Amino acid sequence: MKMDSNNKFINVKGTRDILPEEAVMWRRMEEIIRKNMENYNYKELRLPTFEYTELFRKSTGEDTELVQKQMYTFQDKGGRSLTLKPEGTPPVARMYLQYGLKNKSPLQKFYYIERMFRQEKPQKGRYREFSSYGAEAIGSASAETDAELIKSALDIMDELGIKGIELNINSIGCPKCRVEFIKQLKKFLEPKLDSLCEDCKQRFSTNPLRIMDCKVDKDKLTDAPVPLDYICDDCEMHFSMLKKYLDYLNVHYVVNRKLVRGLDYYTKTVFEFVHSKLGAQDEVGGGGRYDGLIKFMGGEDTPASGYAVGMDRMLLLMPEAPKHKGIDVFVVTLDKESDIIGWKLLSLLREGGFSADKDSLGRSMKAQFREADRQDATWTIIIGEEERERGVVQLKKMETGEQKEVPSDIESIKEEIKC
Ligand SMILES: [Zn+2]
Ligand SMILES: [Zn+2]
Structure with missing residues (x-):
């Protein structure tokens, strides 16, 4: 198959x-x-x-x-x-x-x-x-x-x-005390030898201790001698x-x-x-x-x-799987030009040690936010025409919905999201 x-x-x-x-x-x-x-x-x-x-x-x-x-x-x-x-x-x-x-x-x-x-x-x-x-x-x-x-x-x-x-x-x-045990084990097994599985018949002469581990013959060994007694x-x-x-x-x-x-x-x-x-x-x-x-x-x-x-x-x-850890930041962009800025910012975030991602499929704002949710992002950064012109980004904390305007340089952003 x-x-x-x-x-x-x-x-x-x-x-x-x-x-x-x-x-x-x-x-x-x-x-x-x-x-x-x-x-x-x-x-x-x-x-x-x-x-x-x-x-x-x-x-x-x-x-x-x-x-x-x-x-x-x-x-x-x-x-x-x-x-x-x-x-x-x-x-x-x-x-x-x-x-x-x-x-x-x-x-x-x-x-x-x-x-x-x-x-x-x-x-x-x-x-x-x-x-x-x-x-x-x-x-x-x-x-x-x-x-x-x-x-x-x-x-x-x-x-x-x-x-x-x-x-x-x-x-x-x-090996010293096993000699006597093997002797007793063989004495016990000998009368049953014909009823044992093919492997155990072989093991009887090569390595009788192995027979104690056989899953097929398990029931026949209930009264067998045990090593601890010898x-x-x-x-x-x-x-x-x-x-x-x-x-x-x-x-x-x-x-x-x-x-x-x-x-x-x-x-x-x-x-x-x-x-x-x-x-x-x-x-x-x-x-x-x-x-x-x-x-x-x-x-x-x-x-x-x-x-x-x-x-x-x-x-x-193990108990229930811990949830997959979400990413730190998802970057949402609202138009083509902002998308390039967002993409550069994404790279700076990653270099700065944050896990970050953005849309690369040209999806709508709504779909980008849905993706941010799916990725369990802690923050989203939103960049549109207005933000671009004023040199800022919107920083949104996903858990609370709180939103804040931050200068668009990476240092200012890092300062905000590190806590
Ligand atoms: Zn010993
Ligand atoms: Zn067997």
Whole structure:
């Protein structure tokens, strides 16, 4: 379907067109994210749109649904396999290693606001090209950092006016204690193996933890063992510290013992933000600790932690759009000669830092005033033959209808409208 019923082109399925009214909301969201992340001393990274496919295969994980089914992978003219980034953590980890960023300081904190691409079924708040913001703290093993990350996301959602977010947390242990858990999980799954979906049959030998995340087999896993019952002392301590830090911050959380994350690299802390308004797939964002990833990608053993939030989903939860901010001045002209003067004045207003516009369609005075209303102008400046001859303009405050005569030089006008 490239065309609509009138034979006009339409946008590609899963992409979204953002019109000016909605763009205001997006800008607001981006500003609040930036402000908060900078307050938390996270530095912005801007990521490339595509990476070598291998990066995601290796770090996100070969047997994840994301890599197996959802990536936009293509071959460029040089025969390289490239993938439009489906998530931010692998590119951030790559940049961290490629530029030796650990040499600058042992703890590096980054955030990004980026477009991501996943070929999944488009549904409410889920698109194939979507926007995420994320934060990554590379170098800290402390639960303090996990709590800080969680709090930064909650602060942002709070400032956006989003109410009713629920925070779920869990610990999925470390590679050491996971051995015993996987053993128990396999013992539980073995008798059910034939009834599991094809992917899970595969995962049973490659990565059984992944099965806990399967949407198809969810009901068969109700009584499955959970990682929390098998975590080692070290992981246990880390998890209780996390809870303590969240308590310090007065952050309300629910321990969801079934929570695992769909990607390979997570260890210890996992968390997600959910909202009942979003329906069955109620996740707004989430993340966790990924202590193994940097080493796995060829770096030194470096603990790390991070999260990502779907901005399209956040937008659904934001209260009513603030109205598009109107312009400062609309210039109304009453005849051809005045129109030229008005046009020059318009340029001076813009140079002077005011948002300003005028009619360029040769419309009547009445239509020009209607346009000034439509543009929600604070002031209109009216210039006609009489004003021209006397070297003045009429300045009208739209809200009150008050009108005043002002000398037509830009300084006098600026003096009047700046207050
Ligand atoms: Zn452990
Ligand atoms: Zn399955």
